[in-house]
Structures are given as structure tokens and as C-alpha cells.
Amino acid sequence: MNNRRSIGFTLVEVLIVVVIMAILAVTIIPQFLGNIEESKVITARYNLSRLRAILEEYKCFHHGVPPSSLVELMRSTDKEGNIGVGPSYTFGPYLSALPTNPLTNSDVVSAITNSPATSSDVTGNSGWLYNSKTGELWIDHLDYFQE
Numbered sequence: 001m002n003n004r005r006s007i008g009f010t011l012v013e014v015l016i017v018v019v020i021m022a023i024l025a026v027t028i029i030p031q032f033l034g035n036i037e038e039s040k041v042i043t044a045r046y047n048l049s050r051l052r053a054i055l056e057e058y059k060c061f062h063h064g065v066p067p068s069s070l071v072e073l074m075r076s077t078d079k080e081g082n083i084g085v086g087p088s089y090t091f092g093p094y095l096s097a098l099p100t101n102p103l104t105n106s107d108v109v110s111a112i113t114n115s116p117a118t119s120s121d122v123t124g125n126s127g128w129l130y131n132s133k134t135g136e137l138w139i140d141h142l143d144y145f146q147e
Contacts, residue, residue: 040102044139047099051128054094055135061091066135070098070109070128101127103141110140 054073059066062081067073072081074096076089083089098107106127114121117129117138129138 043102048139051137058094059135066132068132070130101139
């Protein structure tokens, strides 16, 4: 009798492992994709909340007047909101950079005049919608701009 024994896996064993891995992939991957989208929404809301808090802080130090643009949040200002350098410009900077809106992958700010923002203001191309007269800020995304 020949006692030859093959070392390795049979084709059936390999196919069973491949089928099990495919079933796991089909059930697990969609859950991760949903979590990615949800995390983008949570991050956008957090960034919006943070920016709104910084705008309120700015207004507290500047006679209740909001900045004319969000760029002022990244500069030093005096009590009147003038941008400059030196000992009389003691306020700010409040931010080192504008946060990105992860839903649009943009940190660009679109100036709007409506208050509150309307769906016609939403472009989906910029990160944020800002009304400099009121200091109000929204997410530039049709599903989330009213938050």
C-alpha cells in the first residue's frame, strides 16, 4: 500500500473559506459605509457648533458686532474689530484655520444676505453659509443647512 499523503488544502476546503469570507464581507462592509457617512454628519455639526461659539465670543469682545467675514476670526483685532498687529490688537486670533465641512470637503465661506438661510442659498459647493449682518452661520448642504 502506498502511504502517500498530500499536504495542503483541498479545493473544497478553499472554496468553503472563500464563501465564508464573502458572506462576512457582504454583511459587514455596508455597516462601515453607513458609519462613515454618519461620522461626516456628526463632524459637520460639531464644527458648526464650534464656529457658532467662536462667533459669539467674538461678538462679546466687539460690542455685539459680528465679524464682517470669518477671516477676521483668524486675525488679531482691536475692540472695534480692526485687524492689525501690536499691543492695541489684543483680541484673537480665535482660530488658526477654518474647519472643513466634511460633507462638502470645503472650508470656503459663502456670504449670504437672508436670515435665516433658505434652500436657495445652499450651493453644496462651499463649506459654510455666513450672514455677516447677523453673525449667523449654517452648513452649506441641503440636508443639514437649517441646523
